[in-house]
Amino acid sequence: MEVLLYLDSVLIPLSLFIMLGYHANLWRCFKNKPSHTSVGIDALRRRVWFFGLTEGDEKKVTLAVQSLRNTLMAAGLTAQVSILVAVALAAMLNNAYKGTHVFHTAVFAPQSGQIFALKYASASAFLLLSFFFSSMAFCFLIDAGFLMSVVSCDQFSSHLYTQRIFERGFLMALIGNRILCMSFPLLLWMFGPLPVVLAAVGLVWGLYELDFVSNSTKS
Numbered sequence: 001m002e003v004l005l006y007l008d009s010v011l012i013p014l015s016l017f018i019m020l021g022y023h024a025n026l027w028r029c030f031k032n033k034p035s036h037t038s039v040g041i042d043a044l045r046r047r048v049w050f051f052g053l054t055e056g057d058e059k060k061v062t063l064a065v066q067s068l069r070n071t072l073m074a075a076g077l078t079a080q081v082s083i084l085v086a087v088a089l090a091a092m093l094n095n096a097y098k099g100t101h102v103f104h105t106a107v108f109a110p111q112s113g114q115i116f117a118l119k120y121a122s123a124s125a126f127l128l129l130s131f132f133f134s135s136m137a138f139c140f141l142i143d144a145g146f147l148m149s150v151v152s153c154d155q156f157s158s159h160l161y162t163q164r165i166f167e168r169g170f171l172m173a174l175i176g177n178r179i180l181c182m183s184f185p186l187l188l189w190m191f192g193p194l195p196v197v198l199a200a201v202g203l204v205w206g207l208y209e210l211d212f213v214s215n216s217t218k219s
Helices: 002-032 038-053 058-094 096-103 113-148 159-191 193-211
Strands: none
Touching (some): 113 159, 159 193
16 A cells, blocks of 8 residues: 555656646747647648738638637537536546445555545546636637638727737647646546556657657658
């Protein structure tokens, strides 16, 4: 039991450090070398695309508003998954003190009711943050869609303000999605600290392949 508590105190912070450190490095590369990350390349393309809309072409504006639907649907799906899993965890925590003996086996890590609640409360915190950022992305993107419909009318909408709302919506959607991904390794804490570390390393490896542009792709 003491060994498991020691592993919890070491491996769980290590897992969080791996995931948060990766995203801190991603943010640094995004700010300093945006062309080296897929997130930065998408942001640059959106910026060029947005400035093309300021010419007042109604067909382009209509296409832009319709293109926002994909990101809106993704942000809505992330928010729905986050809140549904959080509600399911709340239902499990309601019976944590009664059902912890089910998880007290050789496969599952021994845990009291308080530890069981701590494990799922940490995952719930990430899920609620994901729901918050995804909901904010939904609001920003809806506002951006409305502003883009009148982007050619300077008296109603500022191009700079519209672009800021536009980019902020995509950023909030990305943050909500990543926080949701980071919550899944914490859900494995029920099985012990080792699955959390393995899931965190696997998540970072998969996201690295997705986020960073290889040399062959650049060429």
